[in-house]
Amino acid sequence: MARVVVVGAGLAGLACALEATTAGHHVVIMERSERIGGRGTTQNFDGFPFGFGPHLFLKKGPFHDLVRKLSRVRLTSSPIQLHRVEVLGHGVVRPVDDVKASILAKKILREASSNERIVRGCRFLASWNTSEISERYAGLQKNKLLVSNEGWSGMVGRMAAALDEVGVFIECGLHVNKIETGKVHLADGREIETDVIVLACGPAAARKLIRSVDEEKAKEIFSPLQRTTASFIEVGLDSKSLSGRQAIVDVDNQFAILDYRAIQPRLGLEGCHLSAVAVGGLETDPGETRFSSEGERLAALTNFMNQRASGWKEHIVQHSEQAKITILDSNEYRIPQRAFANVGILLAGSWIESEHLLADASVDTGRNAGRSISSAIR
Numbered sequence: 001m002a003r004v005v006v007v008g009a010g011l012a013g014l015a016c017a018l019e020a021t022t023a024g025h026h027v028v029i030m031e032r033s034e035r036i037g038g039r040g041t042t043q044n045f046d047g048f049p050f051g052f053g054p055h056l057f058l059k060k061g062p063f064h065d066l067v068r069k070l071s072r073v074r075l076t077s078s079p080i081q082l083h084r085v086e087v088l089g090h091g092v093v094r095p096v097d098d099v100k101a102s103i104l105a106k107k108i109l110r111e112a113s114s115n116e117r118i119v120r121g122c123r124f125l126a127s128w129n130t131s132e133i134s135e136r137y138a139g140l141q142k143n144k145l146l147v148s149n150e151g152w153s154g155m156v157g158r159m160a161a162a163l164d165e166v167g168v169f170i171e172c173g174l175h176v177n178k179i180e181t182g183k184v185h186l187a188d189g190r191e192i193e194t195d196v197i198v199l200a201c202g203p204a205a206a207r208k209l210i211r212s213v214d215e216e217k218a219k220e221i222f223s224p225l226q227r228t229t230a231s232f233i234e235v236g237l238d239s240k241s242l243s244g245r246q247a248i249v250d251v252d253n254q255f256a257i258l259d260y261r262a263i264q265p266r267l268g269l270e271g272c273h274l275s276a277v278a279v280g281g282l283e284t285d286p287g288e289t290r291f292s293s294e295g296e297r298l299a300a301l302t303n304f305m306n307q308r309a310s311g312w313k314e315h316i317v318q319h320s321e322q323a324k325i326t327i328l329d330s331n332e333y334r335i336p337q338r339a340f341a342n343v344g345i346l347l348a349g350s351w352i353e354s355e356h357l358l359a360d361a362s363v364d365t366g367r368n369a370g371r372s373i374s375s376a377i378r
Helices: 011-022 062-069 099-111 117-127 135-141 151-165 203-222 294-308 358-371
Strands: 003-007 026-031 043-045 048-050 077-079 085-087 145-148 169-172 176-180 183-186 191-193 196-199 228-237 247-250 255-259 272-279 316-328 345-347
Touching: 003 011, 003 203, 011 026, 011 062, 011 151, 011 196, 011 358, 043 151, 048 151, 048 228, 048 316, 062 151, 062 358, 085 117, 099 117, 099 135, 117 135, 117 247, 135 145, 145 151, 176 203, 196 203, 203 345, 228 294, 255 294, 272 294, 294 316, 345 358
Parallel strands: 003 026, 003 196, 026 169, 085 247, 196 345
Antiparallel strands: 043 048, 077 145, 176 183, 183 191, 228 272, 228 316, 247 255, 255 272
């Protein structure tokens, strides 16, 4: 049995703790913020589960498979459907009232040529990356990108409840300010001895901590990472504003609006829950610079909503927005999970090498880290 400290209580950290505990290790999770789940969580306001921008999870992906197995209560979910998705400059992706156009669209999506607007639009909706061809892109075509009736907080809650049942301690509001081989230093002066440290706290925080162990290697490993930021607006409305659409995508500007309640009616019978996002476009983001600041990008997203969700401002029940948040922790390059295993440190998160993306990559790398504990013991 190894003593394991997991730094970060997001999806990767929770998944790692579940796997490591199952393998018989003693696990403690340390989280800097006051809540668990990281970006994969929600807070309920007047019945609207607000999160950090829109996200769909993949049916039978690592995240979905894990949360389904953690409770006897059935996870109710509904898929986004392409006959209710509009890509600007093309129209509805697969219109039900035009069989010929729908069949043609199916063929175009299967061939996946980047010259086709609906291909780029569907890639963007699936992964927030217009060039990414992934299992999520295929899943969108097969009605396998889902919204749960529980919201992210409910699914993260399943993970937390499972950890509580097996006695894994999660301490929130705890700042780890330094690590070394076999030891974690806390901002309150405490020192925790451990056999293995799993950094599941995001690449910026992980890099900062690892610098105290091996600054030169940390620079070499982390420098190629390219983060993509986004602005988001999330609103609960007492009206329907997308005219029956589940999503509207502007692939040229990398904007999208999703209506969660149109996708998953069990989230509420009245009104709608819009989650809009503007991805990239800043000088610090990969690709073309389109905005001089995050404020300008947020203003452009607001204007997009004004055009596509007419009158939304007059029907707001709840409102949340953020000008800048990391939506993709990596572009093409991702870090090897065992890059620092020789000093008893493992890495987990969506920025770690995995065949999966986003939440699925977080869970996949978290579970892999939990399985690798024994081989990382110094």
